[in-house]
Amino acid sequence: MNMKTLPTTELRSLLAAVSDHGKQHLVEVEADLLQTTFLLSEAIEKLGASFMAVHEAVTEQQQVLNALLEAHKFDVAETKKLEEFKQKIGQEVNAAVTGLQFQDLTSQLLNRTIRRVNGLKDLLHELGNHSNDIDPDHEHEEIAKFLDEMSHSLHEGSRTLSGGLRRSVDQQNMTTGDIDLF
């Protein structure tokens, strides 16, 4: 195909489409992430409240058991069994406390992702705005220069966005973290 003029109208249309479709999808991504954040927040609130209520009930139950142990003679095997239950409950409570910290970690990751999505939306918005500036009457060199500037602007915008999104959560699982005393 031999073209003597640049297809600037098509180029503008392409850039506008990339910008519009990209933004539409990112709006959906952002909405899903916000909904996920909300659901996780509500879930942890309910889990936390239930955990506290269960722990309170178990503590009271333990007090009743202790009173019974003092008032009545239990055989050694029964007393040992009760002690084992107590230890098992203690271990599970500790495990639950560790597990219930998931929302702190996930909310930081979600927040970082939402900020990145917003940054991408801004970049695509900028791309769409710039595409309107391409004038079919411009010389080839002017259009080439303009596209080059647009690429540079997007590159800078992307670099700034990444720079402001430092990763603060590297945990890959809910295993307890290291402890350093200075």
Place this chain on the structure above:
Amino acid sequence: MAKTILAVDDSGSLRQMVAFSLKAAGYDVVQAVDGQDGLDKAKQKTVDLVLTDQNMPIMDGLTLIKNLRELGSYQKVPILMLTTESSDEMKAKGKAAGANGWLVKPFDPKRLIEVVQKVIGS
């Protein structure tokens, strides 16, 4: 008399778990939602230990530590960071700011209590 610990974290669920663990071990707990709130509460009452997160709105943990260390009453109070951050670079910054220890989330209540007892006693 029970020792008092100031727990600073912007996550409500994390504060709840920290407070639960420390109270179960017999400590009194004062809670703060960010570094500025922590600083305000620390000024109201000198506590025995500060346990703070790093990434929080308004004022982060490192800034809180620097501010606390400038107060006469907090020059020797132990301060521990409890954060998702685990890089050596951040730990070095914490140490330079005046932190006495660095705990990476998620924490195990038993180990947390062991560390607290080691730092301030039962």
